[in-house]
Amino acid sequence: SCFLALGISVPDPRKREELIKLEASMRIGGHLRLSPEEQQVDAQLRKLMQEEMARTDFPPALHFFKARPLIRRSPIYSLLQKMPKGAALHVHDFAMVDVEWLVRNVTYRSHCYMCFTDNHSVRFSFSSGLPKPRLNCSAWTLLEQLRAQTVNVTDLDNGIMSKLTLWTEEDPEIVYPSQDVVWERFEQAFLATFGLVTYAPVFKDYVREGLSQFYRDNVMYVEVRALLPETYELDGSTNSKEWTVKTFQETTRQFVEEHPDFFGARVIATFHRGANVSLVTLAVQEAMKLQAEFPETMAGFDLVGREDTGSPLWLFREALSLPAAQGFNLPYFFHAGETDHEGTEVDQNMLDALLFNTSRIGHGFALLRHPLAKKLSRMNGVAIEVCPISNQVLKLVKDLRNHPAAVLMSEGHPLVISSDDPSMFGASGLSDDFYEAFVGFGGLGNNLGSLKELAMNSIRYSSLPPNLQEKCMSMWQTKWNSFVTENLQGTQAEL
């Protein structure tokens, strides 16, 4: 009997308190000892959680597009915004900056052309003259001229904005009835963004604005999954991938100089999993080159794009074995298990990611259904990057209380919370996803310790080498202490 192992010969109700405590200690943050100050903030948080759970319109049960206004008014959200959340470890370039900035800032720059695609999306190009015609797209129109001829420019701008994000005020269940539809719209929005962000002068500003938005949300370090595209200039000439990494590196350094309490950013080079084996082989080789050239900025390599329609990792086994075969260390950070098709080839991606020694697993939504992969991930400290809002918007789960990470949190599995593509989902920084994770994945089971451990995990499972991790953690600890003290003063002021 398992009760026997717990020192009880038969089930014994007198052991109840002890067992409840034992179970609570298993969950994320459950083993942390909170200081008296932290306990006071925690008591306040518990009251807020009780109010939150008594709501009939419980936000984590709703689609984020409906829940957002409720979340943003929640006092728990305000607290989470102020909280130093550590690092964002799973965020994609081109979905880091809110679309309002893209439209109000970027599309208002000179020489910005737009065309309408046959499938109701748009494309952009900055060009000194008229860009050459694009397949399946209308004639190019200079936005400056279009706006001059338009009566209601706000409507026009809102229309453009809606092409750059999945966010909608309409009923998302109706607009996006299936995974196929939502992924198609998702990819179109990426393509629309592409022409804006790969314009070299915009790229610099974009990176800076991305860091800035995370910084304002009290995130101190970011690892960006980046396609590292070539950028282009007004005359149509292009800059290499090296230019892109270098620009990312320099922009980050400057941002850190101006914001000494921001720790920095690194890049995980990504490539599309829909590509064929020879292209992926080239991409791996290119990533090795960049890794060697920019060891401080480059964190490693990943494959991106919809898993269900892409090739399984196993198809790329030779390409992925190249670095190890050459004795070269190219860390992997594979997206894997972002699927609900059980037992398919793609469903083995998590095990394969582990076999290729992945440093973390992006999403791992299907991990629970793979007890061995789960065990390997836990024992080897391969953290799962959980992106709750992304999984909900991309229709893997409806009520976030049923998200598998609720289970992973209850078991103290190594995991971090991230936001994947915040601009695509109408989310901002990490706070919306932290809200969903904190309130939705555990409810009253969570406490301040859960949040503390989530933040610490984001540094512990980052790609930073030990000495930098230590430095980052100590910077975070200082921030955390201030956060606790400030909210303690808040509690006392209310008395």
Add this chain to the structure above:
Amino acid sequence: SCFLALGISVPDPRKREELIKLEASMRIGGHLRLSPEEQQVDAQLRKLMQEEMARTDFPPALHFFKARPLIRRSPIYSLLQKMPKGAALHVHDFAMVDVEWLVRNVTYRSHCYMCFTDNHSVRFSFSSGLPKPRLNCSAWTLLEQLRAQTVNVTDLDNGIMSKLTLWTEEDPEIVYPSQDVVWERFEQAFLATFGLVTYAPVFKDYVREGLSQFYRDNVMYVEVRALLPETYELDGSTNSKEWTVKTFQETTRQFVEEHPDFFGARVIATFHRGANVSLVTLAVQEAMKLQAEFPETMAGFDLVGREDTGSPLWLFREALSLPAAQGFNLPYFFHAGETDHEGTEVDQNMLDALLFNTSRIGHGFALLRHPLAKKLSRMNGVAIEVCPISNQVLKLVKDLRNHPAAVLMSEGHPLVISSDDPSMFGASGLSDDFYEAFVGFGGLGNNLGSLKELAMNSIRYSSLPPNLQEKCMSMWQTKWNSFVTENLQGTQAEL
């Protein structure tokens, strides 16, 4: 490193096949060796599963009310219907028999009165004269007379039928927008059924028809959660609970005599968890009395009704400790964890059920979020009674692939599949729920072994004493062998 424990010093892609096999062996039925005949049926099944998973309208992802026509046309469903499924261990009296039988048979009997409640439900009473007026209900009308005056009797009968079930042809998301609404309608449908089924002559026929419907669905043994109400006669006189148990016992014996390949049925006495402590105490005492008087028929005791609005088990701790304190063995079969409110008092029901030595856990939907309770359930062989369609209709989960039992199955957790209240959900016997479990909880990960183990589990985790379990299992094995042979012939005939 966990890889080390598996005999690999570093993650090694060459171990892939071995690891995939190891993981597959962990799942339910994964350790079973299939005979060459079973393997042939399994190959056929695998093809069907591949076709099923390629559908864009994948039934387990849809609400059962929308999925049912698709399921009923699926060749997997036909196979599951023919398959000897063993026992139904979680079914409630008053929701065992399809509502068509209730309307076409029961409400057409003489002396059947009906009234309309203020909240759009109905109540029934059989009576030699006009029943006395009922609070919050219209005047009683004799159905025989009402039908004689009605032009479209089919419409009337369909209207009555709709009051006895949650099943609807309309969009269930709109008709039942929240758990509160669906539970309210659920309870009203029970109350409407109550007056029909507690009429003594109907009760006998109802039990018989219930057994018969499960028998026709190739279920050989049933454990019925029964309120064991007093029944009434035409003159308003009532029969005791003892009469009810005795009638159940005699009806079952006769059914077994007429159907020697049916194994039988037992009763788990149930009481409403919304009641106060003194009523629950009386109910426990009454259950002990019945258990002593009808040891062959009575299996034990349970508390029923919506957990979120009922009292936590812990409130009844003294009442539930009574039998053990008196050295009396009253087995428990508690509903627990049928909730998505995490960290509440009610959310501890699973641990409390285990502390009170429950024999099985009804639903355990929240079990995954309680790693210690889960461990205790596994180590002590306390099986989870999984009722997929019930959990979906009562709005705990939308896409059944996200049901926690998908994880429990992948880990080989002790569990059985049951149908809870098939008539309320428009389901029939066990086959609909077996379809959802087999296709939804594992997809291509499942095989014939999964089904075999699910069926065997239903006998292994029944309340039957060892000698009867053995007898039941050997009867089932014979049925299983025929099933395999017949479907083997089917395969060969197709060649």
